[in-house]
Amino acid sequence: MFDRSSLLEPAELSAVSDDALIDAIAAAARASAAADARRLAAIAELALRRCGDEDDERHLWVCDPVASAAAEVAAALNIGQGRAVGQLKLAALLRDQLPKINALFLAGSIDYKMVNTLRWRTLLVSDDSVLAGLDAGLADSVVSWGPLSEQKLVQKIDALVEAVDPDAVWRLQVAARGRDISFGDRDDKTGTTSIWGRLLASDAAIVKQRLDAMARGVCKDDPRTLGQRLADALGALGAGSDHVACQCGSPTCPAGADDKRGSSVVIHIVADQNAVTAQPDPALHGQGPLAAPAHESQQLEPETQQTEADPAPCAEPEARPLPASAAVRRGVGVILGGAIVPAPLLAELIRNGATVRDVSTPGPDLEPHYTPSAKLAEYIRMRDMTCRHPGCDRPADLTDIDHTQPWPHGATHPGDLKCYCRIHHLIKTHWFGDGGWSDRQLPDGTVEVTTPAGKTYTTKPGASLLFPGWNITTTEAPPTGKPPSPPDRTGLAVPKRKRTRAQDHAYRIRAERERNAALITQAQARAEKAKALLAQRRAASTRNAPHRSEAAAPTPQEGDPPPF
Template identity: 25%
Template sequence: MATSTTDPIDVLTDVARARARGEFRELAAMLEFRDLELERIEAEVESAIKRFNERGAIALEIGEAMGFSEGQVQYRLSFADTVRDQSPTTWGAFSEGRVDLARVREIGHTISQLKRAESVHRLDQRVVTYAETHTVAELRVWLKQFVRRVEADLAVERADDERAKRHVSFQHGDDSMGFMGAYAPSHEIAAVEDRIRKAARRPVDADDQRTVAQREVDLLMAWLLSTSSRAESVIDANIAVTVDADVLGGANPGFAESADGRWGVPAQWIADVAGSGSTFWHRIVVDPVSDDVLAHEYLGRFAPDVLNIALRFLYGTCQGPGCMVPAERCDIDHRVPFPHGPTRGDNLGPLCRRHHTYKGHGILHWTTRPEPATPAA
């Protein structure tokens, strides 16, 4: 009887790569058909109107053959063209199954945001190494940070333009309910999020049967419907941002980025808040020197608040593989369990409750990431 020594996890990896190669063949075939049709139309069709119509019908033909709508075909062809023509390293990795369609789509979207050929070249050199070892969500964060860092001046201009478009929207739906949204600066959205999450999780009366989600919306509506007419806002939240030293000093344009990587705003926006005098700031300098707060060791099991805050700022998210739960909603866990492992920065890090439970049952063998996943500029 034949036997196999293949590790079952390797089988899953092979399946994932085979799926990605299949996605590449699908997209490459769509591009090839489109290119051949364009050549045929240019060579054979004399009427300008007919050429226009036949070119427009290419997406329809592809969609009918593959079960896609015209819009889906056009979208796929658009980012496929971008990646094939401007990121050969990514396209080659895609053909080998090292990155899949979802990652290629994110990379294509980022290339379309970059305005300088040098920036696209730098992305092509670096992105595959990160993309093939991280989840799509992590890659999306990395790409946003890359754009903000390599074209900071242009990104600040775009952010200022978008800030001018801030607005609220209201939509009434069925069953007596509706939706309300605000298009606003990310640091203000983060402050509102922090405030409402904390307030909704405070102890409630035993008779209160509402879920946390219900308490959150009830609090928001109560705040908005209060009788106060004061228009100015006061940011009262514990928000972690990182700013490069040259940006903080005003030498270069740049961004203040959230610890979890979900958002970034021009550093000047944060400076304006700091200068208002209405906000209390912690400043944590992350530097590998002997007296850095992360290098101190504490004899007890539970780290003091200043170390907890520093660790949450440093890592940003849960350190479970691919987990994007913000660090402020995580437990601070010992990599090597206490008392065998010390209560100090290099043995501590955030784990969400689910991954903390997995680690406690021996399912997750957690090690701290050596450094935050930040793209080099």
Template identity: 30%
Template sequence: MIMTNGVGIDLDRFRIAGEDGGARLHDLRAIEGAAMFERFQTVYRMLVSAAAAAGVGLDAVDLRVVDVFASVSREVAVSLCVSAGAADRQVHHATEAVERLPQVARLLRDGVIGVAAFDAVILQVTGVEGPDLVAAIDATTAADLAEMGGVSRGDADQSARRAVAELDPDGLRAKREARGKGVTVSHEVDGSDVAISTSPEDAARIDTSLTAVAETACKHDPRGKAERRHDAAVALLTGGRFACACGRDDCPVTAPAEEIAAALAKIVVHVVADAATIAGDADKAGWMDGFGVIDPHHVREVAARGDAILRPLDIAGLADGAAQAGNPYRPTAACDTAVRAVHGVCSEPGCERPAWKSDLDHVVEFNHEDPAAGGATCPCNLNSKCRLHHLYKTFADGWIDDQIIDANGVIWSEVTTPTGYTVRSRARNMWLLPEVGSVPCRHGEPVAPGVVDDADQPSRSRSRTKAKHAYRMQIRSRRRYVTACEATARAADLDSAAPPPF
């Protein structure tokens, strides 16, 4: 029994794992989803009841400020102690859950998806019109999420976006075009902001360009990553020069212009699409690394760009060799592309790090001493992991990572926590590249995986506690500086003011 404000919440009626750990957290998340589902049902019934009492239909046009929706929203705000805007969103979501997305809402009720995942689906479907089209997207998204395994907010977002992209590509294109392109400059009291509205592919190029330029500074540069990216953006936009700020005579960055040009020349935005869609013979959605699902119209627009390079991916050829001939640890270019493309993002449940900004990990460790005995360099044993989760997988005790290909050729990643809870997640882009899971493996089973030496684990420059304390001191110093400046300004104003007229 949990007590809150003197009211008891009986958790015994829910299925909850007995011991603390991943299984218990999963059950508690399911309870949150079920409770939110019931909240939506209750709010919707309140709407129906209020509309009946007022003698109006829920879909009736009502221009009054204080209409049925407003009355119910106010009661929601008072009951939940939230703002009017937050209450309006609750009523809107309740309407979406009952009227437009009932099948996805049932997944929330059953604990298959969480509250954040349901919110992501609502956001993707908000602009879709027509009951039949909405019903089709609801059914398609619900079926996909039900078979996905562990569903994160990002998984739900991309699943719904894919359904919209393939069932309503014209509507999605119209929405994308209506957003338009432009640059907005706004000024506040303490600074200014520059916002660029552009296409996902150009946004990816800008993002990668700023990071590439920012990383040309040497390791002694005192600026943080965000500040270096800012300075890189200003330099690129104004035609200025981005330089290292270390101030050292022996700075190794001696030719920044050449280094920046070389860094920018290496920038690539990866888009994975079906050849028939590019040719205009099909309308299958595509995938843009760092963004996600793009509609078929967008696929063809990207392919038609003057700077686009189209490279066919020979997945069938991986059967003859997925590793480089001279280095069995390194995958071939085709294998590297296929693995990153089919996973789309880091394979850790909930992580959204793009695949091409992640490492390729041998799930069963590669044996450098005896490659034939260890984990193979093959799509069956490779997945994308961001650097952080790659380090976790390699050095954290008690965790087990695995990858399974089922009888239907579907690739599943598994993570088992130290408390014994296992999450199985389908490779995100199996819908786009289902043939990757059917590549025949020519290698044998691993019998002697590689051994990791914990001495190779990277270390922090300072402990978490020291970093936290340093951050607090930085905030305190900044506040003291601002307070001192304000006090000095007030004193100056008083000194320069004329004597009071009395």
């Protein structure tokens, strides 16, 4: 068990030796690993209480007990639903199938990253006795492996799995089936979003060739670097364009045609008035130092002079002075559920054709029908900006609009409407009553969510956090009647699964193992065939070779090279 007495307080660090300081770093790392293990142990116990009854018919619901338990974990840890489901699965695996590894984890001897890797690389092992042997073998070895890169760790684990269960090793084909594209990282710089992923090699070559051709299709006066043009070309490709618009500023540039980035695809951006009226900023493009502020230099000097050998540039572009620094700092836009869009970037989108429309605050009257009008729905989405469940960042334009008091006993009114993604909407709608979920909404859009454990979490509308000057408080939703008590609260059928989550997991594991077994059988058959063919060729070569006596062998002569 980890000894907490080895931890040093921050005030003690300045008085210790370098050796003790390194020991303090290692001790803190062990404490962090042990804390992670205890978090997962608590999650495993919650999963047992919420999901342990295998006969519960709700396991066939789309919003099954795992989804409801994951929503509790997501609220407690302020994480998304998908990550919370992953934590539930890992916690149950450690407790039930890898107890010796779990003991090392609880002692702080191995960290979360190694545990998660162990989980994935042993996921296809279906025999409990084999898994128990792997658990014991890995527990005896993993600490002595020392620091390993992720690739070396995977190789070590796969070698052990290969020795006891060849069908359980992830094969090369998994790389192709694992292709994916991901957007966004916590370290993304303001106004930008990172993108990474894996494509088939042929698709990657096609995309690279197309982007390169688009990026090089502008005139020589375009201020952007090649890398910036490649990035913009990807956005234009996503908008359905076959070119990227030149930004030289000349009205006669043949490459200046609209590339649809500002007009083709609908992206909802909430922005204040200062951001909408800002001017584009030329400093967004190009390389090297930024131009001097306007108060230091009233005229920008050209970086290069045209020579006779240079190709003729397009017509002289209109002057585009840098906006005042104060104007650049004022105003902001936010993509629903996404990144900040600074005012200069928003101004460039508007210049390229983006539509600007005011979001008006709805009046005090309720609407006499279940589905909110387009105007009211737009206001709710712009106010909330994301799903309102704690920890969920699902963009509001991809969510349902939920009546906090269920219709028809709740009003179609901004004081009773909010955004929930589909899974959290289903959980709220069908997991209600004693030991279920409930929520409460205030006139300013604040939502208080109460979990089955009785914990209450408060979420604020995104607009109140990012646009404090926007008054989003409306009148309180008028009561329309007393809600019915369960189980007749909604009268709505629960969406069902074809098989339970556990059955689906077993099916996928079995299918992957069968693919692996077929690949191994095919490889063995090819090896046997190649071996037999080689033996046939050797036999034929022996029969057809001329026979020669030892006396007929050539005698080495002086000066001949050695028989290397």
